[in-house]
Amino acid sequence: MSSRILVLNGPNLNMLGTREPDVYGNETLADIEAKSVARAETLGLSVTFCQTNTEGELVDWVQQARGEADLIIINAGAYTHTSVALLDALKACDIPVIEVHLSNIHQREEFRHHSFVSKAAVGMICGFGGYGYEMALEAAARILNNSSA
Numbered sequence: 001m002s003s004r005i006l007v008l009n010g011p012n013l014n015m016l017g018t019r020e021p022d023v024y025g026n027e028t029l030a031d032i033e034a035k036s037v038a039r040a041e042t043l044g045l046s047v048t049f050c051q052t053n054t055e056g057e058l059v060d061w062v063q064q065a066r067g068e069a070d071l072i073i074i075n076a077g078a079y080t081h082t083s084v085a086l087l088d089a090l091k092a093c094d095i096p097v098i099e100v101h102l103s104n105i106h107q108r109e110e111f112r113h114h115s116f117v118s119k120a121a122v123g124m125i126c127g128f129g130g131y132g133y134e135m136a137l138e139a140a141a142r143i144l145n146n147s148s149a
């Protein structure tokens with residue numbers, strides 16, 4: 001059976017491709033999802049891709065992932081820098097977590113340098129735009145000991 005990867009996206013990421021292309025690139029979230037699904041297939045992984053603008057919904061999805069997913073890839077958007085609730089849920093879910101950001105958060109405003117999500121993550125990929133999601137899937141395959149990685 002394929003390993004199950006849950007890809008969670010936080011607030012405003014549904015706006016990708018409409019504004020700030022210099023920071024976030026030209027791809028829409030649907031473009032990133034399509035590339036992620038294709039890459040996952042080559043790695044023998046199955047992907048569920050979700051986006052919400054609501055902090056509580058992200059927390060709910062992390063709680064529900066226990067037993068339903070083998071690994072979580074998360075771009076929590078601005079909640080990365082603010083949400084202790086999300087950190088608590090990620091720590092409690094007992095599933096490996098990989099953090100992704102499109103932009104290099106360390107090159108940006110000071111308030112984006114700190115990530116609560118990082119405290120629960122195996123590692124973090126940032127600054128590679130949508131390709132970072134594919135990188136995270138490759139890391140996921142390796143972490144889960146998938147033979148095609």
Ligand code: CA2
Binds near residue numbers: 015080102
């Ligand atoms: O670089 C990332 O992936 C971020 O998680 C993106 C978040 C930002 O708050 C984080 O600090 C870093 C924001 C996503 C908002 O994306 C938009 C895209 C187009 C138009 C408006 C917002």
